[in-house]
Structures are given as C-alpha cells and as structure tokens.
Amino acid sequence: MPETPPDRPLLRDHSGHAHAPVGYMELFFDLVYVFAVTQLSHGLLAHLSWVGALQTAILFLAVWWAWIYTTWATNWVDPDKAANRLMIGAVMIGSLVMSSAIPHAFGKYGLAFACAYVAVQIGRSLYVARALGEWEPGGPKNLMRIAAWFAVSGALWIAGGLADAQTRILWWAAAVTIESLGPICLYFVPGLGRSHSEDWAIAGGHMAERCALFIIIALGEGLLVTGATFGQLDASLATVLAFVTAFLGSFAMWWVYFDVGAKRGAEHIEHHENPGLIGRNAFTYWHIPIVAGVVMIAVADELTLAHPLQPVHADFLFVTAGGMALFLLGTMSFKRISNRNNWFPLSHEAGLALVAALALWGWLAHPTTLAFYASATAVFGVVALWEWGSFHGGWLERMERRNLRWLAAPLRRYTDWRHHGRG
Numbered sequence: 476m477p478e479t480p481p482d483r484p485l486l487r488d489h490s491g492h493a494h495a496p497v498g499y500m501e502l503f504f505d506l507v508y509v510f511a512v513t514q515l516s517h518g519l520l521a522h523l524s525w526v527g528a529l530q531t532a533i534l535f536l537a538v539w540w541a542w543i544y545t546t547w548a549t550n551w552v553d554p555d556k557a558a559n560r561l562m563i564g565a566v567m568i569g570s571l572v573m574s575s576a577i578p579h580a581f582g583k584y585g586l587a588f589a590c591a592y593v594a595v596q597i598g599r600s601l602y603v604a605r606a607l608g609e610w611e612p613g614g615p616k617n618l619m620r621i622a623a624w625f626a627v628s629g630a631l632w633i634a635g636g637l638a639d640a641q642t643r644i645l646w647w648a649a650a651v652t653i654e655s656l657g658p659i660c661l662y663f664v665p666g667l668g669r670s671h672s673e674d675w676a677i678a679g680g681h682m683a684e685r686c687a688l689f690i691i692i693a694l695g696e697g698l699l700v701t702g703a704t705f706g707q708l709d710a711s712l713a714t715v716l717a718f719v720t721a722f723l724g725s726f727a728m729w730w731v732y733f734d735v736g737a738k739r740g741a742e743h744i745e746h747h748e749n750p751g752l753i754g755r756n757a758f759t760y761w762h763i764p765i766v767a768g769v770v771m772i773a774v775a776d777e778l779t780l781a782h783p784l785q786p787v788h789a790d791f792l793f794v795t796a797g798g799m800a801l802f803l804l805g806t807m808s809f810k811r812i813s814n815r816n817n818w819f820p821l822s823h824e825a826g827l828a829l830v831a832a833l834a835l836w837g838w839l840a841h842p843t844t845l846a847f848y849a850s851a852t853a854v855f856g857v858v859a860l861w862e863w864g865s866f867h868g869g870w871l872e873r874m875e876r877r878n879l880r881w882l883a884a885p886l887r888r889y890t891d892w893r894h895h896g897r898g
Contacts, residue, residue, distance in 0.1 A: 675751025768802030
C-alpha cells in the first residue's frame, strides 16, 4: 500500500505489506464480536434443528461480513485518527445492536437486526470511500461499488425484517448469497464497472493477524463455555473427563491452525505480489468454515459436559462431526493457498477420512457423548501431531530409517503422486 498522500490524512501511513500494526482500537472493537460469537453458539444450542442451523448460518455470515469488511477498512484507514475512531465506535454500537438481537432475530427483533446490519455495512463503506477519495470525479470506485452491493442486499435485509419468520429466512438467505458473491464478481455495478484485485492493496501482515485474532475469539468461546458449564456441575469422573477432553479439543484446534497455517499464511500474503487477492481467497472466504467449525465445536463442548453419559443423538453428531469437517476443510484449503506445492496437507485429508469414520460409528453404534467427543478430540490430536512431525521433524524420513518402510512406503508413494500427479 502506498504511503499516505498529504491530502489523505485519515489513511494509514505505511509502505509495503507488513507495516500496519493492529491497534488498541481494533482490539477494543473485537470485544463486541466476542459477544456476537457467544450469541451465535447459544442460539444454535437452543435451536438444534435443520431450521435452527440454517438460521444460525445466516446470522453467522452477517456477523462475519460485518467484521471482515471492517477489518479491510481498518487496513486502509488509521484507527488512531479521531475521525476514524468515531467511525469504528459507530460500527461498534451498530454491531452491538446486531449481537443483542441475534436470539430473536427471527422473531420480534428481526427489523432491529436488519437495520443495524445495513447501517453498519453501508455507512462504513461510504465513510471509507470518502477517506480514499472515491467521491471525487475520476477517482477509484472500489468502495462505492461495495456500497452499491450492500444497498441491494440491504433492501432484502429490510424486507426480511418486515416479513413473517417463515418468509424472513428466504429474504435473508438471498441477501447473504448476494453478499457472498460480491468479492467473486469483483463488485460489478452497471455504470461503475468492476473492481480489480489491485484495488484491494492491503498490508498483508495486518490482515493475517486480524483473522488470527478472530480465530482466538472463536476458540475463546469454547473455553468460556467449558469453564462456565463445568462450574455449574457436580464434579464426577464423567464431568471431569468431559472438562479435560473439551479443553484438549480446543488446544488441538489451536495447534492445527497456528503451528503452521497462521505463520505461513502471514508470510505468504506479506510477500505476494497481489496481497488483495490472497486476502480475499485465503482470509475472507476460507476463514468462514474455520470459524463456523469452531463455533459448532463450542456447542458440542457444552452438550458433552451437560450429558456426558447419554448416547449420541443426531443433533450432537451434527454439531461435532459437522464442526470438525468444516474446521479441517477450511484449514486445509487455507494452507493449500500458502503451500508452494499447491496441495492439501495429507494430515488434514486423513483427518477428514477419520471424521467420516467417526460419524458412521456414532450413527450406527450410539456410543456415549463423552466417548464420541474424546474420539473427536483424538482425531484433532492426530492431525496436529502428524502435521507438526511432518513440517518440523521429517517424520516420514525417520520412519524410513527405522525399519518402518512397510508403513512409510505407501505414504511416500501417495505424497509423490500428489506432488507430481496433481501438479
């Protein structure tokens, strides 16, 4: 990103991709989204059904788009400037209204949620467009195009807020679909044309750090649920084991994301010739399933602690296996983008296979929730240790040197096929 022009005092003053530190104002802003993630997980827990899952997915996407677009905005504007702080404060109060309305967004507070969300997205986009000089004749129109897309989806949000609950889900599903397609379509607007990834020039290190912090927020929800639920229970062997298992699951997910993916992803976007494109693909899109998976696992944490010895039921199977699959799919796709060989981590592919086997076992055998969740945690542990050993320790070479060629040989053939056969 170029240095701040003298007539653009609200923009960040940095050159290159790595010099945009995360500020205290941004960390303060994230506190609202700690609350939002809590509301989402509790909402899903209270409505464990296909309809409840769809409603939670729509609200989750709204929360994500509000947060990630603000992250892009604070990559361009300087949060330490007074006017920008007031803008962020306005986005915070709008986001707080959204978060407060989440439990009844498909009930009596639907219009409040919609109005707050639309105001956040359009208001922030127009403000940043003004700061970037897009209101001036002949200037770039990237944020103006984004505001136009939010105006279209915003009409659907408001219409849904005015509709009954059954129709609202259709209006809002259409709205988040439009918003999800915007970056892919480069925000094409008749008369304004389309954006280019070069228009999204960003400080890559800032984007990577902000998204990593949101993963911490989501993982923190799991720890909060684990501690709060355990504190209300009578201590027994089953509840203590559930408590330990839930913590180990969160720890393993942290390891899977941060040991290799976060650092390599940050380095990749910092040194890429087109960081805006990586910011869109790796961080804006592929972090959606990662965060969604963590939120679902937080729900599984509470269910396991509350009913450790009950047989696995369909709802528990859905949030646990579904959350695992989303998390692994998101992390492996994120890591593939920053992998010089452009292929998925073998450890994550194996993890997805184990998730499928685990889901089949849970569906057919109906083990206790504690046994199933302990197995799920073991899968995350296998993925974390496998990738760690492969990336840091060269475990395949060690197996070949220690008379384990019978096991190493098929894995070596498979990795060679992936490298040469897939390109």
